[in-house]
Amino acid sequence: MLFSLALIFILGILLGEIFKKLKLPNLIGMLLTGIILGPYALNLIDNSILSISADLRKIALIIILTRAGLSLNIEDLKKVGRPAILMCFIPACFEMLGMIILAPKFLGISMLDAAIMGAVVGAVSPAVIIPKMLKLMKENYGTKKSIPQLILAGASVDDIFVIVIFTILTGLAQGETITASSFLQIPISILTGALVGIITGLVLVKLFRKTHLRDSLKTIIILGIAFILVTIEDSFTTIIPFSGLLAIMALAITIQKKHLVLANRLSSKFSKLWVGAEILLFVLVGATVNLKYAFAAGFSAIILVFGVLLFRLLGVFLCLLKTHLNMKERLFCMIAYMPKATVQAAIGGIPLAMGLSSGEIILTVAVLSILITAPLGALGIDLTYKKLLTKD
Template sequence: MEGNTVLLAENLMKLLFIIIISGVVFAKIGKKIKMPDVVLFIIAGIIVGPSVLNLVDFSSYPIENQLILTFGAAYILYDGGREIQLKVLNEVKGSVAVLATAGVIISAFITGFFAYKVLHIDFIYALLLGSVIASTDPSVLVPLFKNMNISPKLKQTIISESAFNDAVGAIMTFAIIGIISGGSFSLGHSIIELLKEAGGGTVVGAIFGFLGTALVSEAKVGVLRGYAGEVAVALVLASYVTAVHFGFSGFMAVFIVGMVCGNKKMFGLASVDEESYELHSKFKEVTISMLRIMIFVLLGVQMNFAILSKYWGKALIIVLGFVFIARPVSVLFSVIFDRKAKWNIREIAYLMWTRETGVIPAALAGMLISMKIQNADIISAVTSMAIIITLTFQASTAKYFAKILKLDIDSGENKEQSDKVAA
């Protein structure tokens, strides 16, 4: 027994070595050919995975696989929360709220309709497919837009939507699974469940955020000052686990922790000393870099090309409808009535193009296969196609499209807006 455990540990360490080194190599290649690193990470995963070289296969390590994906998404989402300026978020809160709720539902129904017509499956399974891929991915969007020179309003709308819409997508997915399994759908129950998950996650995140910030601050209670980076990891773990334990959204909790930590002055919390802040920042950058490599190489490893090759044509049609019809309609409905945000046509067009699919939909699709839900293989194929298309074309063109629409921060209108926020 002990020998088997040691062997499993050694094999896992070998797989992690291959994942990390292949990710680093392909990241270097990406810089040379100027391609987004997430695309190269997925390609690296495909090459070292069962489909090509068969050097990495995580089928024997389901817990470790889930740990990497869940913690990676949670920590990246925490970092995204730190980037949010509440003053800016207040201007677009109406748009974010609708994008993350009604926008997800609209996108799921339109995509489900496409799937119903193209795949000729029962509408309930087509709708399940739509709900699985309806949410956007913070693992891609947070690092991408954190370093992009676009207006704070647009940047923080995109990041906040990716944080808030995961709960809606997951709740909708589980509600449909309940119907398929012989249960019944209740709109009132679903709304209550959403409010419970989002509200509970917010409360848990606020408690841990305030507590953790106080412990590493320069105030008298800052008994853990000097260890901001280490405490941040502990906060992400503790807030996520606590929220999930009580049936709340873990991702919402870690996002709120980040928001509290990133808005100390607004909440009247004492600041962290400069040396500790710099150490935390460097630690955070390296940690996020490692996690992104592992997350997206793993997604590439788990691409099921046997299923994808079987349905690739129909999957491509559905994803094109998802990108060019479902997303634009859901964005237009979500922002058109928000007068306070003062969206212009260029910003709306950019929101329509920004809808990357990644970790959460991949996890939901994998869950459906493990549950042996009917048509799970088709849903997995479409999810894989959505990940490939949105990461390859949408994520890779995000900066270029911003320049075309003159949304980069150096353009007059956006520079003026940024200066106002900074002031």
């Protein structure tokens, strides 16, 4: 296990720096590290790590979501208004619609299987987008019009919407019935997650004001509570819909709102944690990539991924109509909303494990969406933000 971790970190850093020297996103090097070391290539990652890979990826996601919440000014988000809400579900809906239209023609699957495939690939990757938007906020690009904040907010809620839709559709594929209450899970998950996060954040602010603790201990306490919130989501989701990840972000935003000085210090701590968590996240995402599936998919699956991506870009563009953003800024938002990675890695294999007839091709398209959109979106952000956004 220790040897595997050494390979993950050392090779991940090495390939990441090589790609950075080539003016490409370092996450491409990390994804490539996972593919090389993973079970479908050299098989050098210990099974004990692979067995807890999903949990390790979730820890990394918790770290970056907390850091985002500590940096996200809710007043800036209020200025954005309607587009921030629309970005939470419209682009994903358009991508799912594109999959329903195109997948039966390209892959010969049923409309229900196409809808499930659309739900798998429809989620944007907060793990790719959030660090990029935090960098823009730090460098003051697009902040006057709250562009990074808009994308941050949309990416954080988008995943909840898509995962609930995915759960409903897979249930339908297994013969379960869909009721109105199934769709009510989406707003209930958002409301309960936000409410629990705000209350927890207020309690923590009061505790930290009254009790003298080092910032390192406060960071550990917040991480511990975040782990509990995610556990609650996993354990009680059948009783009441609840989004643990949204609760974590709401908790961090509340600390930022009520204790800005502390939030800035804690954000610095989480930034340091992210250095290692980022490597672990993207290497382990890369390790889920089955190259055999990717190569077997053929040209049709690749065209399909690009085809539904066009539907997604159209959805983003419609969200931004009648806003104060100019065409360059709208183009940047479309580029920034492309990357896929974490959700696809987490749920891409579920239809296959459930025994669905199209499970293998769904997993294949999920893998291809990671390989194509994660580097393309990250590279697009890095190459265009200085040209398309105004530095404030």
